[in-house]
Amino acid sequence: MDDISVGLGTAKAQNETAGSCATCGRPLTQCGPNGECLRCLISLTFLADGEQPEKPVPRGRLTPGPLRYAHFEVETGADGFPVELGAGAMAITYRARDTVLNSLVALKVIDRKVAQNPGARSRFLREARAAANIHHPNVARVTYYGEQHGECFYAMELVEGETLEARVRRDGPMPLSMALDVIEQATRALAAAEACGVVHRDIKPSNVMLESDPSEALRVKLIDYGVAKVMGPQTHDGVEQTHAGFIGTPAFASPEQFAGAGQLPVDTRSDIYSLGVTFWYLLTGRTPFVGRTMEEIRARQTSELPLEQLKGLHIPGRVVALLKSMLASDPNDRPQTARELLSAVHHCYERFNPQARSRRRKAILASTALILAIASLAFGSWLYQRTGAFTPQERSIAVLPFENLSSDKENAYFVEGIQDEILTRLSKIGDLKVISRTSTQHYQSAPQNLREIAKQLGVAHVLEGSVQKSADTVRVNVQLIKATNDSHLWSDTFDRKLTDIFSVESEVAKTIADQLRAKLTGQEEQVIAAKATENPQAYDAYLRGLAYTLKTGFTPANSLGAQRYLKEAVRLDPNFALGWALLSYVDASGYLTQSLQPTAALREEARQAGETALRLQSNLGEAVFAKGFYHYACLRDYDAAVDYLEQAHRLLPNNSRIPQSLAYVERRRGNWEKSDAYFTEAEKLDPRNVSLLSQHARSYVCLRRFTEALAKLEQILNITPDDTDTLVLKARIAQAEGDLPRASALLAPLRLGADYANALETQVYQAILESRPAPVIAQLKEILAKPDQALGYYNGELRFWLGWAQEVAGDRIAARESWSQARIELEPFLKEQPENFVLMGDLALTNMALGDNAAALTLAERAIAMMSIEKDALTGPRPLDILARVAARVGDPDRAISTLEKLLSIPYEAPLAANPPLTPALLRLDPMFEPLRKDPRFQKLVASSASK
């Protein structure tokens, strides 16, 4: 093949902001070797000769990409196309993801032409509302209705399984007992719908699903309630329905559906008829009345039932009578209500379904069995030991958010607290794997797609629950579910006084441990049975404080709220060790993240609280953890922190915060491999914790292991698509790899302000690396015209960047002005924060830019003295990075190059636009290293490979 540009003659078209094709009007983004429009070409395959390709209809959706309807994203298959569950003339049903609840749904999108019928949307909405009210295990629920760009769509519960139609096609007609089971369940669905005043109008085997269930129980679900009625065109009284306007499927439709609209009412009795035809179909594999046209079917419906089709099937007379009554052509001759039908169907079911019969017999045999059971106890316990061991994977569990059933919604904190306390107790059992709350909190209570969730979290079991609190009593309901087949292993309801809530928490934890056959050590038995305080008010305050700590993110509001209630809790019960421990953790994390004012007093409170907790209960895992965290967060005493954290890790084997903290501490100590292992361990317990994943990615970036970093970032984007910080970090990696076009493509769509510090700096840095500073100069000027004083010295930093961009643009006078202003703004902050080495670095670079070499070097050296690699392997090398830049500019190439050699050999988080460390590609692109370009030693560095 001589010419391999085929298919990719897109470069020209792209760069010239692709025009559109003069023939089809579509953008010329996909061109052949000589500018052929590939869309025109492929259209030839689907057009009759002479037919012109359809001009594109302008749609609301401007950017191509995955199909989205409101917050539902249609799933794509391996081939990149939407996964269709079914498609008809009027609607397509997709498998889609609810991106808010992160669950799967069936999404039915009504054809635009249907939706645009006059009045159609209001009817859709009305019907969707009615259908959404049917709550029944045999009805797939409608959970959402929406409109978008002239299309209407419904979200429905996704039923995994097959339709009756598919089953009969595959296996042939059903045995009577199974058909009766199906029809009984379907009748229950009709009865539920009837109670809500909803008629299905399109009952047929392809609208009845058999849910797949490995436990063999047959579960029937009716789908598409409320859809059929609105699918047809609007029918006013007296308007004859045409063929096109026929609602339903002819072979399964009732005689009254064939009659003109308004002539005969279409009510539940019509659904009963259709269910009768479905029943017939299940037994025989065919429909009773066939015809080539609707008229033929309609004519035959009034004739006798073709009972000869049932011959040889040994259908009992009672069932034949039931079929006849359901298929009566006059609605008045059928069962008049679904409830009436249910009683008839149920009677047959009980009589002719051997399983139903055996259930009855079982009750009689139960007493006999009891005697046998006692006799076999000894054997049973032996068997238990032999076969009862669960694999470690089977001994895994996720505790989903509990539902708040209290009338007072203010009790949410209490519900969260109970859930967390049960989770915490479970996590103290070393033999179990318990998923952390951060990863489960975004799921619904009692979700539909348990199997999917369990898969995402990597667990075999799920605990669901609800809590109802009124005055001083609490009702807690819990259900332990095996995710693979959705079967209930155990469920129970506890009614207790508020003062006795601990007993529920420990009983639940104990039973789950038993159910999952986890071995408990004596100490574990003790800790899960422990009562944290005797004082119910103190416990209530603790739960309120706890709820604040469980919220996402350390914001001042969350930290202050938690601190206030926890102080109250330990005031009410000064011996409340768990309360003291949590208070210490809240203080220390507030100190570290500055969500609380990082004062000496706060540090002291964290210390005292931690020590009090330990003094009260020396083996309390939470207290040991708090102490370790204090040493890390407040003292940067990494050795002591690791000692305590490792000890806590043994006491709380499933607490992901501990390996997470250990990962941070080991990283600061420069034990990158150890840190990596702790990150991995924490992620097993907390697989959907975005901040954990992103810290792990940052580690890989510091290590210049970009491929692994990108893989982690992809994981984050799968959980929170379009996350700005993640996209920015991807762009920074591209920069560090010298791939500016890719970085630019990632950054271009982001519109950023000063509040996204890293993101903004990354865009500015990109412009500098690309030598195209004009747009960012304008952007920075705009931001600095109204500086946000709350950002502190960051405004000064931005002025430095502005100066740099102006210098790259060749405007030295403006650059000088910006730098002078930056220095004026930065200096007072350094007086206030004399130990802030980041600020020193900023000022060193600013002085360097202004030509004040002595001051620049002094500041860089001061920063080095303040912070070293030994003190902190993560940010410790930052001052060296600054020094290398300063030395290069002030004419000390020896020092600059030896520093760069050092920097390229170690992992670290860089000072500029924080994150990727210097790489050969950055040395090549970054204009600050211009003075070194001709130095052969520098050239060697640029040519070196820095993949380590």
Added chain:
Amino acid sequence: MVFRAGEPDSEPSAHEALSGFCEAYWPPLYSFLRHRGHPSADAQDLVQSFFAHLLEQNTLSRADREKGRLRTFLLGSLENFLYNEYDRARALKRGGGRQVVSIEEHLPEAEAAMLATVHLSDAGCYDLVWASNIVSMAWKNLRSEFEAEGKAEWLEELRPFVAGGSAKPPSQEEAATRLGVPIATLRTWLSRLRQRFRESLRAEVGSTVSDPADIDGELRHLYQILMA
């Protein structure tokens, strides 16, 4: 082409076929790797190693046996390759890997394709480049046929009527006058040209599916990809 490339026992022609095969199908693979975040040099190396791996493993004849579509098969294999062979592939020194196909020359186009698809998923980018590639190849093959028949200029004259492009096509009357034929003749020609392109595209798509029954489905897929 799949069948020929995968034939194990006809050595020289197999290698020839394979190199033609690789040249034809590297653009979507390369764009996919770039889209996924591999730097250009790594993506080039990976494509080379991947092709070398296909050659070593004789995987293509397996593709034939398993009755798949080449499009999804290649992407799946590449993903497996990345997963299983990545460390090994990374260990290959740049340029030291087996040079199966020369791709340097046309990198700018492939880069442009990657950048033009940032809004798509990695697999979406792959599919779009794949679809463009197939349609382009079909057109190119048709052009070669006409060149061989000495009708290159004739094709050039009729091209705007069937293949679109940025320039507004002349009216059929104008073109007929220029070619010196009645307009009815021109229309017949156009009809034949369209028919021949359809055949060319079917043949091209046919070489990427092992079961001819899949051709229509695959064509529809390509159509949807390009029209999305």
